[in-house]
Amino acid sequence: MNIYEQILAALKTKFQGVEDATLQRIASKKSEGVTDESKINSIVEGISFQDVLNSYGDYRADGAQKTAISNYEKKHNIKDGKPVEETKPQTPAPTPQPKPAEEVPAWAQSLIDSNKTLSEKLAAMDAKTKEDIRYQQIDEVAKSFGIPEFAYKGKQIADNADLNQYFTDLKQEMQNNGFQFVKSPEEGNHEHQSEISSIAEQIEKGTKEIVEQNNK
Secondary structure (H helix, E strand, C coil): CCHHHHHHHHHHHHCCCCCHHHHHHHHHHHCCCCCCHHHHHHHHHCCCHHHHHHHHHHHHHHHHHHHHHHHHHHHHCEECCEECCCCCCCCCCCCCCCCCCCCCCHHHHHHHHHHHHHHHHHHHHHHHHHHHHHHHHHHHHHHHCCCCHHHCCCCCCCCCCCHHHHHHHHHHHHHHCCCCCCCCHHHHHHHHHHHHHHHHHHHHHHHHHHHHHHHC
């Protein structure tokens, strides 16, 4: 097989269900000037489904343009921009009725719908990921302020809201309403250490008094 036939065969395998006329136009264009068979695979791999749709669209547009030019020439009795010499009277040709718009082939519509569905799924997954990240940020900041989950779950927090400022205000509001926050482990340890230090100081003071009395 020559270069054109090899490219066409590879395209039929890659784009199964696409009409031959469309693939033949692509193979003819891609094989121009190609003499090295080793480049066939890379040429076929570089052809996307969008290229197939573009080729199909160009074919339809080209056909419509040729039909319009032909109809205009017949109506005005000209050819290549010049009047056609009439040898005998001619009955004006009736204006052709426009043909119904050609429908997109089933194989093309199926692929278009599949790509649209995939794009919608990817967009939904991206939105879900962003939402999960935002919820995680909110939970972490709320935890750092010691604010329980019930106080903010279900509330609408703007995506551009300053979370530190939001939870500072929320905590102050809860305190004003009499809510008692649970002390953090760090705060509890600090108070415990203070109590131990106070007891140690009292023991040390009592020991000194006993020693002084014994020395008298």
